[in-house]
Amino acid sequence: MKTIVILASGTGGHIYPALSIAKKYISQDYKILWIGTPNGLEDKIVLEPNIIMKKINSRGIRGKTLTKKIISLISFMQSIIQSVLIFKKYKPNMIFGFGGFVSVAPSFVGYIMSIPVIIHEQNAIVGTANKINYYFAKRIYETFPLSFNKNNKKIIYTGNPVRESFTKLTNPEHKYKNNKSSINIMVMGGSQGSMFLNKTMPFAFSHFYNKNISIKHITGQKDCKTVMDKYSLYQINADVISYSDDIGSLYEWSDLVVCRAGSTSIAELSIIGRASLLVPFPYATDNHQVLNANYLAKNSSAIMLEESDDFVENFVSIINILLNDSKKIYTLAKNIQNIFPDDTTDKIVNDSINYIK
Numbered sequence: 001m002k003t004i005v006i007l008a009s010g011t012g013g014h015i016y017p018a019l020s021i022a023k024k025y026i027s028q029d030y031k032i033l034w035i036g037t038p039n040g041l042e043d044k045i046v047l048e049p050n051i052i053m054k055k056i057n058s059r060g061i062r063g064k065t066l067t068k069k070i071i072s073l074i075s076f077m078q079s080i081i082q083s084v085l086i087f088k089k090y091k092p093n094m095i096f097g098f099g100g101f102v103s104v105a106p107s108f109v110g111y112i113m114s115i116p117v118i119i120h121e122q123n124a125i126v127g128t129a130n131k132i133n134y135y136f137a138k139r140i141y142e143t144f145p146l147s148f149n150k151n152n153k154k155i156i157y158t159g160n161p162v163r164e165s166f167t168k169l170t171n172p173e174h175k176y177k178n179n180k181s182s183i184n185i186m187v188m189g190g191s192q193g194s195m196f197l198n199k200t201m202p203f204a205f206s207h208f209y210n211k212n213i214s215i216k217h218i219t220g221q222k223d224c225k226t227v228m229d230k231y232s233l234y235q236i237n238a239d240v241i242s243y244s245d246d247i248g249s250l251y252e253w254s255d256l257v258v259c260r261a262g263s264t265s266i267a268e269l270s271i272i273g274r275a276s277l278l279v280p281f282p283y284a285t286d287n288h289q290v291l292n293a294n295y296l297a298k299n300s301s302a303i304m305l306e307e308s309d310d311f312v313e314n315f316v317s318i319i320n321i322l323l324n325d326s327k328k329i330y331t332l333a334k335n336i337q338n339i340f341p342d343d344t345t346d347k348i349v350n351d352s353i354n355y356i357k
Contacts, residue, residue: 002356003031003090005115006051007097007106009040009058012190013122013262018098019046020161021120024349026050033090035083037102052090056082058102072101079105087113094118094356097137099130111136116355120348121147122160122263124291138355141348143263143340144295158347159340160267169252172273172337176255176330183323186216186254190262190281193220196307197258197279202230202238204312210237212323216250218243255329256322261293261304266336267344269302273337275329277303277318279311301336 004025008018022032032051036042037058046053056079059072083106095110097103097119110117119137121130124144134140134148142148143160185205189197198219205215215238219227224242231238244250251257251272259265261280269276278296280289296302305314322329341347 001029001031002093003033004356005087005090005092005095005106005110006032006034007095007103008034008100009036009042009102010100011262012041012045013264014098014100015040015042015045016163016264017120017122017161017267018096019048020163020345021096021348022046022051023048023164024345028349028353033086033092035086035102035106040102054086056086056102056105058105076105080109083109084113087115094352096120096352097130097133098122099127099133101129104129104132107133107136114357116357118352118355120158120160123147123286123288124295125286125288127285127288139352141351143267144292156347156351157341159270159344160263161345161348162264162267162271163248164345165248166251166268166271169248169272172330172333175273176326176333179326180255181323182212182214183319183329184214184216184253184255185258185319186218186250186256187258188218188250188260188265189220190260190265193218193223194260194279194281195223197260198223198227200311201258202227202234202236204315205231205236205238206234207312207316208319210235213319215239216241216253218250261289261296263292266292266296266302267340270336270340273333275302275322275332276336277305277315279305279307282307296336296339299335299339300331301339302332 006018006022008014034051034053038055057075058079059075095115095117097107107117116138117136118139119130119133120141122143124147126148140155141158145157187201217238217240219242221242228240257274257276261278278293280293293304297304
């Protein structure tokens with residue numbers, strides 16, 4: 001049985017697409033060796049017993065103090081040695097990196113050891129790790145067109161892989177077929193929650209008549225009680241939860257999703273076909289969330305609303321427009337469903353196996 005290495009750690013934005021691909025490889029009888037870091041979310045997300053999990057001492061370097069940069073460089077050297085030892089033991093036939101600092105050392109080692117390296121970039125602008133990994137990779141998959149800003153035969157525009165279960169949810173044609181005077185709105189802040197959305201949305205929703213809007217708000221572990229109290233203060237009957245293992249059911253319920261502009265959330269909205277109001281995280285590396293959201297907004301596939309002093313005023317205006325124009329919600333849902341290529345996971349897996357040694 002041939003072995004494929006998956007390199008993904010940190011946030012759900014790296015891990016969920018990697019897991020979708022890993023499951024597809026497993027279904028085709030490949031062995032998966034997953035390399036992560038001690039502090040990533042992969043231990044909570046990657047629960048498949050037939051995935052071998054290994055950790056390396058890799059740390060990010062951008063935006064760090066001089067002392068932390070030195071520590072990160074030492075960790076990078078350690079991760080090179082760790083990668084060599086792991087590869088000598090498991091003898092992988094291909095390495096698949098999903099960006100992030102965890103991917104650089106193993107990709108470099110794979111290149112030196114003549115193990116085929118392929119990579120996937122999730123965002124509209126390529127991250128630092130994949131800028132480096134580009135030179136080691138035989139094949140590159142990108143979620144957004146021209147994120148590498150290169151016209152190169154080894155780059156393929158594929159979109160971002162998502163969980164297969166999302167393909168079974170109600171499509172826009174059936175979801176939005178009835179003109180409703182009310183909207184089901186889900187608020188979510190990504191895999192680690194959003195302090196801004198948690199602080200702002202209860203007050204923003206207080207401007208509406210309760211019967212026009214139903215709300216489900218995923219807060220993250222830290223702020224759940226505080227957000228619940230805020231909704232109670234404004235006498236809003238919102239369903240406030242810290243986390244959900246069944247996000248598919250929440251998407252099924254939702255007419256409109258208010259969320260950050262991470263690539264995984266966008267890919268999920270696209271495969272399902274749900275209208276969205278994207279609030280990009282302003283401190284994301286390379287401003288990638290603004291660029292992600294802007295690509296969709298320019299293509300009439302989502303509404304982008306950046307954090308600002310007049311956020312609530314703008315939000316209220318947008319929701320009032322949508323309440324009075326149900327066709328607008330359907331158009332947003334249908335457009336986002338058509339903006340990325342179809343069958344992303346299958347395309348990536350079927351193409352990538354050509355590079356297995």
